[in-house]
Amino acid sequence: MENWKTSLQRGLVGGAIASVTSTLALALLGKNSNDSMAAPVNAISHWIWGDRAARHDDASLRYTVPGYLIHHASATFWAVLFERFFGRLLDKKQAGLALKAATAATAVACFTDYQLTPQRLRPGFEKRLSTPALAAVYLSFGIGLAAGAMLCRRHPA
Numbered sequence: 001m002e003n004w005k006t007s008l009q010r011g012l013v014g015g016a017i018a019s020v021t022s023t024l025a026l027a028l029l030g031k032n033s034n035d036s037m038a039a040p041v042n043a044i045s046h047w048i049w050g051d052r053a054a055r056h057d058d059a060s061l062r063y064t065v066p067g068y069l070i071h072h073a074s075a076t077f078w079a080v081l082f083e084r085f086f087g088r089l090l091d092k093k094q095a096g097l098a099l100k101a102a103t104a105a106t107a108v109a110c111f112t113d114y115q116l117t118p119q120r121l122r123p124g125f126e127k128r129l130s131t132p133a134l135a136a137v138y139l140s141f142g143i144g145l146a147a148g149a150m151l152c153r154r155h156p157a
Contacts, residue, residue, distance in 0.1 A: 007084035014083060014148025015076030021144035022137050023071060026125055029133040040137075041067040043124035054127040067124070074123070075141065078109045082145050083152075090149045098146040106142035 027037040034040075038059040044067035045053040053063045083090070086101040113123055126134055 004084065007080050007087060010083040010087070010149065010152040011076060011080030013079075013152050014145050015072070015079035017148040017151070018079055018141050018144030019068075019072040019075035021147070022075065022141040023068060025137045025140035026071075026129075029129055029136060033130060033133060034128055038064050040125035040128045041071065043067065043126075043128045044070050046124040046127070047121060051127075054124055071123070075144075078105065078141075079145055079148060081105070083149065086149075091153065093150070093153050095146070095150060098149045099142070102142040102146035102149070105145060106138050109141070110138050 023041060026040040030040040031037045034057065036057040039057050042056045042060070042063035043054040045063045047070055048066050049063060053067065056063045082102065082105040086105065089101055090098055114126070125137065129137070
């Protein structure tokens with residue numbers, strides 16, 4: 001297994017990529033579902049603002065910025081764990097293995113988000129998106145994890 005320092009360094013990269021790819025999915029799916037690119041991201045800030053955040057459609061400093069920051073921190077958390085537990089497998093630099101590992105890590109994240117986490121701390125975007133759209137968000141998150149892992153191994157620090 002990777003050491004925590006390496007996992008953190010690589011997780012910062014992978015988390016950023018996974019955060020951006022899944023936020024793009026949230027925005028596009030939000031536009032399609034709610035005619036609002038910001039609504040699913042706003043909903044994440046329900047951690048701070050409660051259900052008002054989930055009902056807010058427009059981009060705002062109050063809802064969208066904290067929503068993105070919470071999402072980014074969560075993506076980074078999962079990316080660090082992904083690197084910590086799958087690092088040696090990822091070191092083989094095989095895209096197929098990285099995608100399989102990212103799929104497993106994403107499944108654990110999704111299970112944790114919706115089965116183990118109290119309602120108040122769930123992602124929130126499920127309040128604005130359909131189940132198939134949620135699957136697409138998690139798929140984009142997994143692709144971001146794999147891309148980040150491959151990038152870190154292509155250009156080592």
